[in-house]
Amino acid sequence: MDDTKKICNTSSSDGVLLRMGLNDNKAGMQGLDKEKINKIIMEATKGSRFYENELKKDRQVNQRIEKMMQLKEKITTQQLLKAQLQVDKLVVELEQSRNLSRIIVHIDMDAFYAAVEMRDNPELREKPIAVGSMSMLVREILAEYDPNFMPMGLDEAYLNITEHLEERLNWPENKRRFFFNTESTTENVLFEDNTPLIDDHPEQRDQLVENSVVFGTSAEEVVKEIRFRIEQKTQLTASAGIAPNTLLAKMCSDRNKPNGQCRIVPERQAVLDFLKDLPIRKVPGIGKVTEKMLKALGIVTCSELYQQRALLSLLFSEASWRNFLDISLGLGSTHLEKDGERKSMSTERTFSEMNTAEDQYSVCRELCRDLAQDLQKEGLKGKTVTLKLKNVNFEVKTRASTVLSSVSTEEEIFAVAKDLLGTEIDSVAPHPLRIRLMGVRVSGFLSEEEKKYQQKSITSFLKSGKEIGFLRLQPGKSNQEYFRNKSEASTTRSFFDRKRAARQLNGENPSLNESVGKQLFHDRKSSTNFVEETKKVTDLQNSTNVCKIFTCPVCFEDQSSNSLEELNRHIDVCLGGTLVKDTVEITKNYDSKENTCNFLPQFKNKNADECQKNKPDLLAGTDQSASTSDNSISNSTEKFTQIISDKPHRERQPSNLSDIAKNMCMKQCLFPKRISRDSEDHFEKTEHTEENSSSCFFEAKEDSVLVCPVCNSEQKTRSLVSFNRHVDVCLNKGLIQELTEKKYFPTKTSNMEISNRVGALSGGQQCTNPSQGTKRSGLTTSQSASKKAKSSNSKHTIEMFFK
DNA sequence: GCGGATCAC
DNA sequence: TATGGTGATCCGC
Incomplete structure (x- = not known):
């Protein structure tokens, strides 16, 4: 001892x-x-x-x-002065382009995970659980205020309520009335039929009014209303920020957290006042390191960031100091950008020390397999494979290799990854490679153009008579044999399968509350006079002149055209205008009844107006050990996502005529979407009409659509009932596939092989676009970050909710 | 294109 | 207290 x-x-x-x-x-x-x-x-x-x-x-x-x-x-006074002049010139331009006309809202769920944990407490279980994640909540409530709202991960969202506010001005009171939710099921039953009680029962009408709250028409009121509805629906509180742009809205939502809201009114001075003493660390994009570096320069607050702008322009990269300048002026994006294409996909895992090559190759293969499944779900193929290793000393290393033909299957990825791994193992030999993490990433995805070639190649290949049933559960024997992979079926039980069996899941991590740093240096005067007279710098989209060949999804003929518009026209002609118009339109009906019937009155709770500043201690009662025992759903879901390997729509082959028609229609939806995006961009540049709700027909529809958390595909329904039905089906599908797993997988691999082969063949004709370099928009360097939540992510949340 | 770093959620 | 996993971007080669 x-x-x-x-x-x-x-x-x-x-x-x-x-x-x-x-x-x-x-x-x-x-x-x-x-x-x-x-x-x-x-x-x-x-x-x-x-x-x-x-x-x-x-x-x-x-x-x-x-x-x-x-x-x-080493910087001389001379240099500094010169820099000052240049930067201030830019400041003038930036000031001129300042746009205060938009009203952006940032919604942030308070202590999301902790609250979920708490709500999962057995005592709270009877309460309705109507939300799966922000994107669901979102779709149910937020879309009413901005059909183009942008969910950021699971617990945040941006809305542009500018247009809603205009409409709202004319709304009658009833349309702005919401009811307090009750816990009593009897009350729910009583009013469930949703009939207009008001006329028949005046006394009930009184009760209704008493248990309801009417929100005003101002931005603040709208946001209160949103938060009220979120809380009524989910029992979770949210904080919000209202401001003229996303950057400010986000920082603003942080102000009165939790369960509060804050607004920066659309005046320049209000913006500057807000920033004055704001610690730079509060700014999204400025992390620990940047904070420390700036602190070394005596910069702690945003106003100091402004004061030191000349110096910063000499010490930091262009992108960095311009970003700093934007921040210090309170400039951010005034419209919500659509998520761009995904740029990479990866999977990684941490484990206890692993030092045998055998284990390491085994894990590597498993990672490749998981990644391949994820890639195939989204129909992605990439040219660069990156291996990530973290050794037992926590040092991270990445090794990448770019290959000529893009990869997507387990075997293809592993072929590259195992070489990279081998090199690393060799590099430390004869010592063992001692690692605690391994990851595999695929990036360098095929561009839209390249995909089209592939598509074309596949269709022409299939048209030539070699029929392949992509989705057949029982593949034709000949195919199966022809494309069979040597060792594919004989994979032994994986490393993680073995480990997993013995491992238990850990609890959730508590979210930390940072304390705000003390404020130094109170300056009151901004030193520059903002002079006018600068020409607006319009950021012209560079249209690259590359020859483009498209394949018409209807007649399957090549169309070499200069523009997407031309192609569009051709497709229209091809279709004779019949199919396109026929697609289902989901109209939005903001009937007040629809809003009010959700929540039913019983007794008066509290006034919604006073939900502003009370601070419930959400974390206090968190019971970490409260893990519910019902794992059945999550288990099957997990299995399912590992097994499912559904082909993306655009690779599916129609099996009969009606399917062909559907397929065409579907492709119609795909093509115009891309086209409209391009034209929309142009539109924005010239007309300065940002975030107008859907200049595009297809996107408008898209907004009304729920996304299945299992198969990740959009469901053309707004009814939760039918949506849930779909999810159920989806889950069952997983089980079915699991049952037919052995028969299913050979089909999948063989098909992928075909598409690869064909893709490789057509590779020679491709007009690659060398000037693909990502164009950075300066203004939105880090703010607009289009983060893609992987399906597994949402899966996780859904599981938690449905537990 | 590669590798290391930083950042967000 | 001991932390993951995913994705994006930037910077310097």
Whole structure:
């Protein structure tokens, strides 16, 4: 026992412990508590390794700072003055382009996960659970205020309510009336028929009015209404920010958190006042490192960021200092940008130390398999494979390789990844490679153009008589044999399968509340006079002149055209205008009845207006151990997502005439979407009409659509009932596929092989576009970040909710 | 194109 | 207290 104590004590200091921990035999322990002690030491060792790495990273940052300071020392007054002039010229331009006419809202669920945990408490279980994630909630409530609202992950969303506010001005009171939800089921039953009680029962009418609240027509009132509805629906509170752009709205929503809201009125001075003492760390995009670097320059608040703009332009990269300048002026995007195409997809896993090559290759293959499934779900193929390794000292390394023909299957990805891994293993030989994390990423996806070639190649290939049933559960034997892969079926039980069996899941992490740093330097005067007279810099979209060949989805003929519009016209002609118009239009009907029938009155709760500043201690009662026992759903879901390998729509082959027609219609939906996006861009540049609700017919429809969390495909219904039905079907599909797994997979691989082969063949004709470089929009460097939540992500949330 | 870093959620 | 996983972007080669 004395020995134990000794070791435990020494474990608090660094280097010594490391050695002791590794040679526990040397410590002369008696074997009795050896394992336990080892564990303790290992924990400490792990901790110190982690800590050591943190220190190392810290030193690197310090070096960066040192370098920067040295650079700063060399700057002459002359240089600084010159920089000042240049930057201020830009400031004038930026000021001119300041747009305060939009009203952007940022909604942020308070302590999302903690609250969910809490709500999953058995006592709260009877309460209705009507939300799966922000995007669902969203679709149910937020879309009413902005059909183009932008969900950011699971617990945040941006809305542009400018247009809603205009409409709302003319709304009668009833349309703005909402009812307090009640916990009583009897009340629900009583009013469930949704009939207009008002006429028949005046006394009930009174009660209705008493248990309801009417929201006004101002932006604040709208946001209160949204938050009220969210809370009524989910029992979770939300915070919100209202401001002229996304950047400000986001920072603003942070102000009165939790369960509060804040507005920056559309006046320049109000914006600057807000920023004045705001710590830069509060700005999205400025993290720990940037904060530290700026702090070294004496910059802590946003107004200081402005004051030092000249210096910053000399010390930081163009992108960085321009971003700083935008921040310090309170400029951000005034419209919500659509998510762009995904740029990469990856999967990674952390584990306890792994040091045998065998295990490492095994994990690598498994990662490739998972990734391949994810890629195929989205129909993606990429040319670059990146292997990520984190060694036991927490040092991260990435190794990438770009291949000529794009990859998407497990075998293809693994072929590249295993080489990269092999190189790393060799590089440390004869020592073992000791890692705690491995990841595989695929990027460099085919462009739209390249995809079209592929599509064309596939269709022409199939048209030539070699029929392949993409979705057939029982493939023709000949195909199966022809494309069979050598060792495919004989994969042994994977490393993680073995490990998983023995492992249990951990609890959720608490979210931390940062305390705001103290405010220094109170400056009151902005030093520049903003002079007018600058020409507007219009950012012209560079249209690259590349020859484009498209395949008409209707007649399957090549169309070489200069523009998408031309192609569009051709397709229209081809279709004779019949099919397109026929697609289902989902109209939005904001009938007040629809709004009010959701929540039914019983007794008066509290006034919605006063929900502003009360601060319930959400975290206080969180019960970490409250994990419910019903795993059945989540289990089947998980299995399902691993098994399912549904082909993306555009690779599906119609099996009969009506399917062909549907397919055409579907493709119609795809093509115009792209086209309209391009033209919309142009439209925006010239007309300055941002975020007008859907200049495009197809997108308008899209907004009304629910997305199945299982198959990730959009469902053309607004009814939750039928949506749920679909999800059920989807889940069952997973089970069915699981049952037919052995028969299913050979089909999949063989089909992928075909498409690969064909793709490779057509590769020679492709007109690649070398000037593909991503164009950065300056203004929205980090704000507009289009983050794609992977399906597994939402799956996770859904599971939690439905548990 | 590669690799390391930073950042957000 | 000991932290993941996913994706994007930037910077310097």
